[in-house]
Amino acid sequence: MGRDRDETRADDLAGLFARAPFEANGWDTALKALASHTGSARAQLLALGERHAAFNWVTDANPTFLTEFDTIGGYRPDVNYRVATTRAPLELTWEVHYTAARAISTNEAYLDYVRRHDAEFGVQMVLSQRPGVLFGLAALHGQAEGHTTEAQREVFRRIGPTVLDAIRLQDAIEHQGAALLKGSLESMSSAAILLDAVGKVCGMTSAAQALLGPWTLQVRSAALHAVRQDIDQRLQARIAAALTGLDTGPADLWLRSEDSLILIDVRTLPRQDWSFGFAPRVLVTLRAPLAASHVPARRLAEALHLTTAEAEVVMLLAQGHSRQTVAQMRKVSVQTVVAQLRTIFQKCGVNREAELVAIARTVIEMASR
Incomplete structure (x- = not known):
């Protein structure tokens, strides 16, 4: 009877995640149910890029929990013992692995952070990895919950593939939105480049493509770069600011091409709740008097x-x-x-x-x- 009940609860949880991409607050509902099923204070779903978190959702978390995560560099394996213990997709890591990582190197700032927010223990799983970004699922335990049990970890083993399928579905939905936006910009003859939540190029109009070259801009490892180092430093700073939603100020980045000047403008696009970062987050427009x-x-x-x-x-x-x-x-x-x-x-x-x-x-x- 106990096993049948566990299987039924796991099936119900899988159904919540399967519906999450289609329902308002569907991901929040599913994550809260996961926290309940694993006896956790909070559940977490996040995507970690090379330089920051594309998103970091934690149920019932104090807002400072998220802001401090970025401040202390929580996406870095030398800071966050959870990141340091990640394994292959759909494999679990939990307290025994955390303890081993902390014995090798302990970052006191991160340790203080998780203790203040009562999230020192738990279980986690890498759902998938693609170049430049890692998707992870975790249940966070504090002192009151203690270490996770084998039964709680078994919930993670069962639910992982379903959550991954839901993420792939969300990916498809958001990429469809990106394609529609690119098509609209194309129809307006805009020289535009779209960047996702980790700063990778996810769309580019033909007018913008025509302006790329050995003297102006290039895409390297899916990231947009100016050829001139001094301009590139300013461009990367503008992109980083736009990714966090900050105003990048007036357009004043000028590039000289072989036969013209190019003005670069970087703007944050409106954000949607529960976006996985596949959807365009930043719009880079190029204005050239002749070529564009x-x-x-x-x-x-x-x-x-x-x-x-x-x-x-x-x-x-x-x-x-x-x-x-x-x-x-x-x-x-x-x-x-x-x-x-x-x-x-x-x-x-x-x-x-x-x-x-x-x-x-x-x-x-x-x-x-």
Whole structure:
């Protein structure tokens, strides 16, 4: 009878996790049930990146429990004995492993942290690992609960595969949202790069792809980097701030490409409750007067019956550049630009540059809507 009851409770718990991606507060409900089934004060589900936690959900936790975790570097194995004892996916570690790790090296700041929050003991399981991020499930015990029992650890063994399946389902749902957002940005001809909760590139428009190169930006190990080291340091600082939800300030990161300038803007995207970090968390937009504006130039050419080269000249003038600057950006002589303008004036039926710019700005504004 006892075993049948345990199996029934395990089946009920598995059902809660299976429904979690589809129900409001479904993950919170399932985690609280897991805490109850394992005699734990709190249950925890988290994803650890290389530099910070992508998310860290702990049921019924004091808010300082989460903020202090990041402050002391709780995602690092040299700090957190729980992280140091992680094993292969779906294998358990518990107090006996924690004790062994602490005998080798004890981080006093982390030990003080878990004791103050009454979470020194427990059992945990790595659910999955992918490059740059680890997903883990844990039951946290304090002094009142003491060490976990074999029966409580058996709950973890049974529920682990079901929780992993639910995470994969949540992954698919969030990636679908990322694809929809990327499609919307693509339709607006935006040069945009999407980053997930651990700062990895999870989407990029074709306009942004066109701006990457040996002189500007590159994606290395799924992370976005500026080629110039000084710019990259500032870019990484902006990305780190955006990942934590901080305002990154005005766009003022400039890169010089082979034929133009690129302005980089980094912004935090609105966060959703119970997001696993697969969904885009940061939007990086690139603005270049020439290379990033190939679609407006094409539309300008169509509207005014110009060649692509002529349309690019008009577009740069409409952005306020002088004829000398246009010549430099296009790597031609000023005389060439003047000769092109004579043809452009004739095609557009104007006599002055100001008239041409006014027409061009109207076309660009309409094409951008």
